[in-house]
Amino acid sequence: MKENMSEAPVGLRERKRAKTLALIQTEAIRLFIERGFEATTLADIAEAADVSARSLFHYFESKEEIVFSARANFPALIAEAVGRRPADEPLLDMVENALVDTAARYGSPQTKILGRLVRDTPVLRAREQAKYEHVERALAEALADRIGLPAPDTKCRVTAVTAIGILKLSVEAWLATEDSGAEMHFRAAFAELRRIAC
Amino acid sequence: MKENMSEAPVGLRERKRAKTLALIQTEAIRLFIERGFEATTLADIAEAADVSARSLFHYFESKEEIVFSARANFPALIAEAVGRRPADEPLLDMVENALVDTAARYGSPQTKILGRLVRDTPVLRAREQAKYEHVERALAEALADRIGLPAPDTKCRVTAVTAIGILKLSVEAWLATEDSGAEMHFRAAFAELRRIAC
DNA sequence: TGCAATCTTGCATAGATCGCAATATTACCA
DNA sequence: TGGTAATATTGCGATCTATGCAAGATTGCA
Numbered sequence: 325m326k327e328n329m330s331e332a333p334v335g336l337r338e339r340k341r342a343k344t345l346a347l348i349q350t351e352a353i354r355l356f357i358e359r360g361f362e363a364t365t366l367a368d369i370a371e372a373a374d375v376s377a378r379s380l381f382h383y384f385e386s387k388e389e390i391v392f393s394a395r396a397n398f399p400a401l402i403a404e405a406v407g408r409r410p411a412d413e414p415l416l417d418m419v420e421n422a423l424v425d426t427a428a429r430y431g432s433p434q435t436k437i438l439g440r441l442v443r444d445t446p447v448l449r450a451r452e453q454a455k456y457e458h459v460e461r462a463l464a465e466a467l468a469d470r471i472g473l474p475a476p477d478t479k480c481r482v483t484a485v486t487a488i489g490i491l492k493l494s495v496e497a498w499l500a501t502e503d504s505g506a507e508m509h510f511r512a513a514f515a516e517l518r519r520i521a522c
Numbered sequence: 523m524k525e526n527m528s529e530a531p532v533g534l535r536e537r538k539r540a541k542t543l544a545l546i547q548t549e550a551i552r553l554f555i556e557r558g559f560e561a562t563t564l565a566d567i568a569e570a571a572d573v574s575a576r577s578l579f580h581y582f583e584s585k586e587e588i589v590f591s592a593r594a595n596f597p598a599l600i601a602e603a604v605g606r607r608p609a610d611e612p613l614l615d616m617v618e619n620a621l622v623d624t625a626a627r628y629g630s631p632q633t634k635i636l637g638r639l640v641r642d643t644p645v646l647r648a649r650e651q652a653k654y655e656h657v658e659r660a661l662a663e664a665l666a667d668r669i670g671l672p673a674p675d676t677k678c679r680v681t682a683v684t685a686i687g688i689l690k691l692s693v694e695a696w697l698a699t700e701d702s703g704a705e706m707h708f709r710a711a712f713a714e715l716r717r718i719a720c
Numbered sequence: 721t722g723c724a725a726t727c728t729t730g731c732a733t734a735g736a737t738c739g740c741a742a743t744a745t746t747a748c749c750a
Numbered sequence: 751t752g753g754t755a756a757t758a759t760t761g762c763g764a765t766c767t768a769t770g771c772a773a774g775a776t777t778g779c780a
Contacts, residue, residue, distance in 0.1 A: 337746055337757075365735065376760050381737070416718050453655050454648035460687075481691055482714045489658075489683030493676075516680045520614050521719030535726075535777055563766065574729050579768070727776070734769085745758070750751100 399462035419487040597660035617685040
């Protein structure tokens with residue numbers, strides 16, 4: 325059995341696959357932005373990327389996944405950022421700083437364009453909300469892990485949902501501006517939270 | 523133009539429609555629970571309710587909506603509950619009490635069964651997450667309204683997302699138990715939040 | 721009773737997704 | 751280098767949700 329976890333593609337087969345995947349993604353997103361997500365059919369994408377429609381499903385689980393796979397893996401990034409925080413930091417500071425940290429590495433122009441596509445397309449928007457659930461779970465686990473618990477308790481869970489709620493708000497605010505990063509929005513929302521809860 | 527908003531159905535036509543709608547709902551949910559949501563096709567439902575498949579779409583927007591329309595209208599209930607709170611109550615207390623209030627009116631045995639169906643069916647679960655977004659928006663607006671703002675500001679929004687986050691957590695906890703109401707879970711989560719944020 | 725409004729249904733169609741089997745391509749070993 | 755095993759690509763057919771359309775049936779009401 326081969327053991328190339330997370331290495332650069334080495335064989336012709338792998339290089340080709342990576343190239344095709346990227347091509348499909350690029351073309352699909354171009355079409356989505358040009359004419360809209362709903363108005364673009366799988367046949368359109370297949371044609372633009374010069375593969376068969378059937379092949380699309382060997383690369384992506386669904387039409388929607390083409391969009392989401394083009395964005396950073398948020399759960400992973402957040403978990404990482406939490407891991408970099410001091411273990412004795414208060415929980416709320418921990419998530420605040422971890423989120424700000426993540427946001428700093430997350431923002432590319434492409435990210436904002438995709439974010440707006442998602443925001444303006446009901447199907448995608450709905451699916452994104454659903455994805456936040458995973459982010460919540462991942463964050464709760466990362467927090468538990470960081471403070472030495474085997475599994476998230478209520479404290480971790482409440483902190484996680486609160487933080488993700490603020491994340492959603494802040495991202496929305498950020499998308500509505502031309503700001504390059506969302507840090508400012510995060511900070512402001514967290515400050516508001518502390519004011520409200522005390 | 524007729525002006526019967528929210529009156530009991532009066533004509534034969536309306537009574538019939540209401541009866542058919544209820545029948546479709548009952549039969550569909552029975553089938554969903556018996557054999558699973560995905561495993562039940564629209565044709566199955568149509569047959570069980572003795573209507574044509576085409577007619578289903580005159581009663582419900584989609585297969586998923588059959589499930590969700592059988593549950594209480596949460597945004598409306600919450601907005602109402604917020605309206606019953608004193609205007610000078612601190613924001614966080616306002617949502618906490620409003621949610622507890624709502625929960626008290628919301629819990630029926632059917633609710634829990636449907637809740638579990640949704641929890642255990644990925645498609646439904648995803649759509650539910652998306653629906654929470656509307657609840658968030660409605661809550662933020664109700665709060666703004668209650669404290670005399672024309673539109674939600676950051677304070678209202680942060681309060682709303684936080685409360686909805688807690689709502690989600692609490693409902694999940696409640697579904698996992700045999701408790702009749704979720705009040706206890708709400709109270710505990712809010713208490714935790716205050717501890718975390720201070 | 722009879723016209724207007726509304727419902728129900730059948731039929732046709734689009735689009736996403738999946739299983740299957742034939743074909744083509746790549747990997748790798750002797 | 752030839753040849754076989756592993757993997758990819760594709761076409762075809764089928765299923766399922768959803769929607770438009772028009773014919774026919776039912777109900778409301780003057």
